[in-house]
Amino acid sequence: MLPRSGDVLHVTRAASVQFLRPIMFRVIRVLDQPTYDGWLWLEGYELNAAGDAVNRRSIFVQREGLVRIKAAPEPRPHTVRTQRRPVTRTPVRVG
Template identity: 50%
Template sequence: MRLRAADVLLVDRSASPQFAVPIRFRLIRILPLVTYEGWAWLDGYQVDGNGLAIARREIYVQPAQLRKLAIAPSATRSQASLIS
């Protein structure tokens, strides 16, 4: 699977043992750090079920074990300002 910026991924225990509770993750970029074969550092946002960012994170995972999700588009800035 080829990862691209803005992909929304399901990150669970199969991708990394630290994710016993799965999260949704919107990818910003793959970080250019040296890792073990088959592993990568990803920079992005943990998102809720609506695709809204709830936390900025850098995660260490096995990209081959990630699943792409189809998720509703996040609120635009104007919509977000109305919610606040």
């Protein structure tokens, strides 16, 4: 599973030995840095039990050890916008 921006993950010791105490993590992005096969750098926010961001972090984890709690919402389809009318300019009154 490759995380996407907005995914909420449960990161445990299965993802990396640094997580003796599991955390919830909301992904901002997957960093494009060279790593070992199966490992990745994630940038995002550590979440508290209420789901509020408490700490911005970059973490180095094994892809196979990540558990997705909540997937990012699907992007909205592109909608066609109507053409905007140009603004009518009027002379400025002074005094």
